[in-house]
Amino acid sequence: MRENTKWILSDREIPDAWLNLAALVRNEYPLPVEGEAMRPLTVQGLSSRYSEECARIELLDGSYGTDLDISIPGEVMDQYRKYRTTPLFRARGLEKHLGYEGRIFYKREDFNPTGSHKPNTAIPQALYAKEQGLRGLVTDTGAGQWGAAMAWACRNYGLECTVFMTRNSFIAKPYRRYLMELAGALVHSSPSEMTAQGRTLLAENPDHQGSLGIGMGEALETVLHGDGFRLALGCMSYYAALHQTIVGLELVKQLAQAGVEPDVLVACVGGGTNLFGFMSAYLLRKLRGDPGPEMIAAESANVPSLTKGEYRYDYADAFKLTPKVKMYTLGHQFLPPKIHSGGLRYHGKSPILSLMVKKGLVRAIAIEQERAFEVGGLFYECEGVLPAPESAHAIAATIDAAKLAKAEGRKKDIVFCLSGTGYLDLRGYADMFGLKP
Numbered sequence: 001m002r003e004n005t006k007w008i009l010s011d012r013e014i015p016d017a018w019l020n021l022a023a024l025v026r027n028e029y030p031l032p033v034e035g036e037a038m039r040p041l042t043v044q045g046l047s048s049r050y051s052e053e054c055a056r057i058e059l060l061d062g063s064y065g066t067d068l069d070i071s072i073p074g075e076v077m078d079q080y081r082k083y084r085t086t087p088l089f090r091a092r093g094l095e096k097h098l099g100y101e102g103r104i105f106y107k108r109e110d111f112n113p114t115g116s117h118k119p120n121t122a123i124p125q126a127l128y129a130k131e132q133g134l135r136g137l138v139t140d141t142g143a144g145q146w147g148a149a150m151a152w153a154c155r156n157y158g159l160e161c162t163v164f165m166t167r168n169s170f171i172a173k174p175y176r177r178y179l180m181e182l183a184g185a186l187v188h189s190s191p192s193e194m195t196a197q198g199r200t201l202l203a204e205n206p207d208h209q210g211s212l213g214i215g216m217g218e219a220l221e222t223v224l225h226g227d228g229f230r231l232a233l234g235c236m237s238y239y240a241a242l243h244q245t246i247v248g249l250e251l252v253k254q255l256a257q258a259g260v261e262p263d264v265l266v267a268c269v270g271g272g273t274n275l276f277g278f279m280s281a282y283l284l285r286k287l288r289g290d291p292g293p294e295m296i297a298a299e300s301a302n303v304p305s306l307t308k309g310e311y312r313y314d315y316a317d318a319f320k321l322t323p324k325v326k327m328y329t330l331g332h333q334f335l336p337p338k339i340h341s342g343g344l345r346y347h348g349k350s351p352i353l354s355l356m357v358k359k360g361l362v363r364a365i366a367i368e369q370e371r372a373f374e375v376g377g378l379f380y381e382c383e384g385v386l387p388a389p390e391s392a393h394a395i396a397a398t399i400d401a402a403k404l405a406k407a408e409g410r411k412k413d414i415v416f417c418l419s420g421t422g423y424l425d426l427r428g429y430a431d432m433f434g435l436k437p
């Protein structure tokens with residue numbers, strides 16, 4: 001009989017602890033600091049911005065600074081059971097198209113509620129907020145995947161949710177906004193009239209397209225002037241990266257079931273959370289000095305933080321309201337061009353991923369947006385699965401890795417993370433492929 005094409009774990013096999021790699025590199029891990037004076041932050045200080053539990057994770061407080069395994073709360077496990085584990089697939093159609101004799105696999109986070117890896121962290125963030133007795137969470141979103149996940153998670157826990165969505169995506173991706181509004185969220189086009197910073201930017205340029213840094217700044221201004229609200233971050237924080245390790249912990253079990261020791265792992269990067277989570281179990285091996293697969297981070301050539309940015313402390317938002325974090329950055333005032341892969345528009349990459357790149361464990365490459373869409377269309381033809389434009393960057397890097405292996409006469413096992421679905425990005429695909437409205 002032919003070898004398997006998909007691997008799905010049972011409910012009992014869902015990992016019940018997240019992998020806290022920052023504890024392993026604690027001495028090297030650069031903590032966030034306050035303002036130009038770069039003062040150390042306290043959990044109490046940071047709790048005015050994030051929920052207390054997120055502030056503890058961010059500052060590696062208590063067990064977060066010492067324990068490699070962080071038990072997943074029972075209520076989060078109940079939510080995870082609604083959709084996890086996600087299947088691992090073999091991309092036979094793509095292999096055939098490329099004439100590739102090695103194997104290509106992909107982990108399907110597009111099957112999750114709201115269509116991406118984002119609920120993996122939205123759920124625990126909403127739970128922490130509920131347990132703290134907060135009224136709600138405020139956040140920014142680019143493509144709308146994060147906003148949709150956060151809105152859905154907040155709804156599940158009876159919390160209010162406000163989302164600042166970058167203007168270009170607000171206009172280009174109305175269906176994601178509908179998804180957020182269906183879950184009861186209040187969605188503003190950012191920059192907005194709701195905040196002083198937004199009004200200033202709109203006065204300078206009424207057609208301002210926004211950025212994730214601006215959205216984050218508006219969200220934080222709303223939190224600091226409101227009562228009972230905190231900021232929730234989907235891609236830049238360590239807490240989001242920690243929660244995403246559920247993906248990699250499943251992956252390692254699924255690949256073991258498939259009898260595969262991967263040669264190459266690939267993921268796209270906006271802030272770095274799907275990549276970090278997806279590769280976490282293998283990063284653990286490498287950090288312990290064992291050999292591990294080659295790891296490739298596919299960023300957008302329009303926002304080349306890892307390939308062209310500097311590794312230094314910078315603000316996470318455009319208005320200097322957030323703490324400073326050490327990361328690869330293009331500068332907090334960087335304004336990306338209008339791009340459809342809204343989730344990759346961020347000016348920096350999360351400190352934990354930046355550290356892994358700095359240590360030489362992960363290699364970054366930049367993918368042009370047109371190529372990503374082309375490859376997204378090709379993947380749809382070959383596999384019947386339309387990837388989010390963000391995820392298509394990972395597919396482009398996977399194809400490059402396969403072509404290189406082929407040219408070297410090697411049969412490598414390449415695994416990539418399909419971080420989200422592209423069915424609500426059809427307008428972007430239509431524009432790129434020149435389809436008539």
Ligand SMILES: Cc1ncc(COP(=O)(O)O)c(C=O)c1O
Pocket residue numbers: 116117142143144145146234235236268269270271272273274275342343344388390391419420421
């Ligand atoms: C589908 C998808 N993939 C990837 C990303 C990038 O985020 P991260 O690098 O934190 O995984 C986003 C961000 O919004 C996204 O929506």
